[in-house]
Amino acid sequence: MPSAVRETSSKSPISNALGGRIVLTTYPGQSVVDPVPLTWGAESAEKRGPILVARGAETLGKRNAIGAHGGQYCVYTALAVASGDLPPDFRPSFHNTEPTFDFPPQPSWFSAKQIVSMDPFGHDIVKYYQKYLDEGIDVRPTIAITRATMRVGEIADAVRDGEIPVDGDIVIDKAGNVRVTKVAVEPVWYLPGVAERFGVDEDTLRRSLFEYMGGSYPELITRKDLKVFLPPIGGLTVYIFGPPERVSDEKVKLALRVHDECNGSDVFQSDICTCRPYLAFGIQEAIQEAQQGGSGVVIYFRKEGRALGEVVKYLVYNSRKRGGDNADKYFARTENIAGVRDMRFQALMPDILQWLGIKKIDRMLSMSNMKHDAIVEQGIPILERVPIPDKMIPEDSKVEIDAKINAGYFTNGKKFTDEDLKQVKGRGWEQWEDVSRRMGNWL
Numbered sequence: 325m326p327s328a329v330r331e332t333s334s335k336s337p338i339s340n341a342l343g344g345r346i347v348l349t350t351y352p353g354q355s356v357v358d359p360v361p362l363t364w365g366a367e368s369a370e371k372r373g374p375i376l377v378a379r380g381a382e383t384l385g386k387r388n389a390i391g392a393h394g395g396q397y398c399v400y401t402a403l404a405v406a407s408g409d410l411p412p413d414f415r416p417s418f419h420n421t422e423p424t425f426d427f428p429p430q431p432s433w434f435s436a437k438q439i440v441s442m443d444p445f446g447h448d449i450v451k452y453y454q455k456y457l458d459e460g461i462d463v464r465p466t467i468a469i470t471r472a473t474m475r476v477g478e479i480a481d482a483v484r485d486g487e488i489p490v491d492g493d494i495v496i497d498k499a500g501n502v503r504v505t506k507v508a509v510e511p512v513w514y515l516p517g518v519a520e521r522f523g524v525d526e527d528t529l530r531r532s533l534f535e536y537m538g539g540s541y542p543e544l545i546t547r548k549d550l551k552v553f554l555p556p557i558g559g560l561t562v563y564i565f566g567p568p569e570r571v572s573d574e575k576v577k578l579a580l581r582v583h584d585e586c587n588g589s590d591v592f593q594s595d596i597c598t599c600r601p602y603l604a605f606g607i608q609e610a611i612q613e614a615q616q617g618g619s620g621v622v623i624y625f626r627k628e629g630r631a632l633g634e635v636v637k638y639l640v641y642n643s644r645k646r647g648g649d650n651a652d653k654y655f656a657r658t659e660n661i662a663g664v665r666d667m668r669f670q671a672l673m674p675d676i677l678q679w680l681g682i683k684k685i686d687r688m689l690s691m692s693n694m695k696h697d698a699i700v701e702q703g704i705p706i707l708e709r710v711p712i713p714d715k716m717i718p719e720d721s722k723v724e725i726d727a728k729i730n731a732g733y734f735t736n737g738k739k740f741t742d743e744d745l746k747q748v749k750g751r752g753w754e755q756w757e758d759v760s761r762r763m764g765n766w767l
């Protein structure tokens with residue numbers, strides 16, 4: 325057995341609080357290793373067991389998962405501990421944090437295959453795992469459910485223009501305030517199930533995760549007995565319009581938008597893509613479906629820039645604008661820089677639909693074949709696909725949308741020839757350069 329324990333010479337207060345020894349990794353059968361049994365897909369939450377990944381003294385030896393709570397924000401937890409703001413032995417109080425809506429358990433919650441990327445019991449650990457909390461074990465939620473009022477500019481405009489009525493329940497006033505139930509979900513991966521979705525073996529997945537996260541989680545390699553990993557990535561948020569109990573009700577219609585983050589467009593309304601317009605369209609359709617007695621759901625995934633991140637995204641923008649921004653070269657510009665055109669991999673996306681108990685989608689507000697195929701492959705039929713209306717597409721984003729349609733994205737409208745695509749051109753930077761020169765003169 326290799327020794328994985330080092331003595332640290334540091335005398336900082338934090339290393340004193342954390343203990344003098346750094347355990348670089350653990351191995352099965354080691355004296356410090358005594359994980360609480362975890363059986364993914366078991367017939368009850370109790371038999372499944374709590375997910376334990378916290379590092380408090382009572383919990384450390386009982387951990388049955390790799391990683392840390394909080395998705396990518398675990399890095400800030402580390403900073404808070406390092407700076408002395410957060411005591412390493414801090415234990416949260418869950419008083420009054422329980423869900424605002426009690427989602428009914430679904431058969432998928434007890435399946436090792438239908439849900440592999442979130443903890444189906446992560447929203448109410450107080451209900452399911454009180455026994456462990458009472459013993460001093462640090463069980464933490466990975467899902468939170470709340471309610472809110474929201475106001476989106478496009479929806480407020482549609483209410484003002486009479487396109488969306490004020491019903492007093494979902495759309496509560498003429499200002500366009502809308503009631504919504506929100507579910508935030510952090511990723512919890514059951515590695516055998518994730519590997520299966522990607523069509524690779526578990527060892528390959530573990531090795532790749534270990535290597536390409538800079539060797540951050542050696543237990544991916546040394547602890548094959550631990551099957552659950554909380555990766556340091558963004559999660560998702562579900563926005564439900566209308567009564568949440570309708571979401572799993574097969575008898576009413578469901579309108580759904582699955583949206584992947586695009587901060588530049590979603591928040592700052594950059595006009596180079598159709599993300600914010602499609603998001604607003606999805607919200608509008610979801611509200612209207614709910615107003616007609618159905619249910620409307622928008623799911624927002626933190627997968628910025630096709631999960632390539634904003635740095636790669638902006639490099640691609642530069643390459644497009646400098647190289648001639650034509651629709652026929654759109655995907656090649658990304659592939660040249662990122663090696664792939666898209667890293668969102670929709671294979672895990674349908675888990676949240678399974679968790680919500682969605683059995684069919686009446687109106688899918690998306691043109692993406694990847695999303696469509698991933699959902700249908702998980703056994704959820706899509707009855708109608710609804711593309712974004714032409715009037716909502718900003719002029720400069722025609723390059724993106726036309727390239728996507730040509731690449732096989734769903735459309736009711738026209739298909740393009742290669743010659744057509746060469747003609748679809750984005751706005752250049754010429755006016756920008758004029759602006760900077762003018763600004764330069766002023767300065």
Ligand SMILES: [Zn+2]
Binds near residue numbers: 597
């Ligand atoms: Zn975008």
